[in-house]
Amino acid sequence: MTTQQLVDQIHKKRSFLCIGLDTDLDKIPAHLKQLEDPIFEFNKAIIDATHHLCVAYKPNIAFYEAYGLSGWKSLEKTIEYLNAEYPEQFTIADAKRGDIGNTSTRYAKAFFEGMNFDSITIAPYMGKDSVEPFLEFENKHTILLALTSNKGAFDFQTTVSDGEELYKKVIRISKSYKNSENLMYVVGATKAEYLAKIRNIIPNNFLLVPGVGAQGGSLEEVCRYGMSENVGLLVNSSRGIIYASDQADFAMAAKNEAAKLQSQMAVLLESAR
């Protein structure tokens, strides 16, 4: 998917919501567990109930890897279902990969070609040659961890060397990578006050912003400091939406939570015009 197609979807749906599919067998309704593939059935029900309210889905790969081969199969079925039924959705493999060049190439093939995801999250720590293999793929997006939502973000990402905080250095230097127009960045909603500084370095790149809902980040603050001319934001909520209920009404409850965020987003988009 091109960035412009994503922007068009945001305006059409008046939403920049990304729903995180962090699907945990211990948290899904009991009645689904009798089915052959409970994880896929849960995801399918959530997607069918919420697709009109969001522009992106982000399966977190850890939740699938945790179940071995059957988890990978559930992931494959989920991405195939999204691509077949809702091809307008931007899909994010939240895999947080990155390795020496030839290994990164294999990761890129696995997620961009094998599973046909639109994007993948990548840790920047191993540098240019670990990121560039992902950037080679046309109309695929590499989402680099810049300033994450967790407490540990302060261990390294905000430390200063040569007068510059590390997360700023990651963003600034990554702009010089080959095909850097395919870069997006992760900035946690819990660090919204940093967004203005980040927008000084990258006025237009899309930001994936997790941390509203269960982690307590503020949607209003994210928009105040982070919204760009082309919106430039994908705000993710996982647990706050998909586990709104653990009963038979789980999909309806997820829809209601997604609808609350979408209606706030519609107002914020309108006031940004």
Ligand SMILES: O=C(O)c1cc(=O)[nH]c(=O)n1[C@@H]1O[C@H](COP(=O)(O)O)[C@@H](O)[C@H]1O
């Ligand atoms: O890359 C991510 O998506 C990510 C980066 C980050 O800084 N913080 C963060 O929470 N995430 C992911 O975003 C999701 C947040 O989930 P909830 O806290 O349940 O909304 C999880 O899948 C996290 O792994």
